[in-house]
Amino acid sequence: MGNFYDKYGGEATIAKVVDYFYDLVLADETVNQFFANTDMEKQRKHQTKFISFALGGPNQYTGQSMAKVHEGMNLQPNHFDAIVTHLRAALSHFGVAEEDISEALAKVESLRNDVLYK
């Protein structure tokens, strides 16, 4: 993945991908209930950190911290899969190359077991 974050324009691109991803997530009844009591600013922050993580930018997480922030949500595989689907769609929409999308998704997958069932 190397310079993925910079390759696609760093923060400016992240902001655009976030807007798109954000709309997809909040329109999806599989997952939008998790954000029902989250204010919009926090939601946006979550999506930005998430995308930034996937693209290898700043804000990197450990499994330990991810388990902690998702504690009490009891996230299931279908929730995780929905988020992954929206991430793929958002990256694809902005012309990210397929091989780079695969790397981003692999990065997100690496946290699956830390995030689920907490």
Ligand code: HEM
């Ligand atoms: C690898 C996968 C994920 C990563 C890296 C991730 C990242 C994060 C981070 C960094 C936070 C803290 C945000 C903040 O307070 O600024 C957070 C909180 C949260 N995440 Fe995730 N997340 C992942 C998967 C998911 C999934 C699958 C869902 C639900 C479908 C989800 C829903 C939430 C919610 C509802 C919060 C709390 C927001 C709040 O009310 O403060 N996350 N996540």
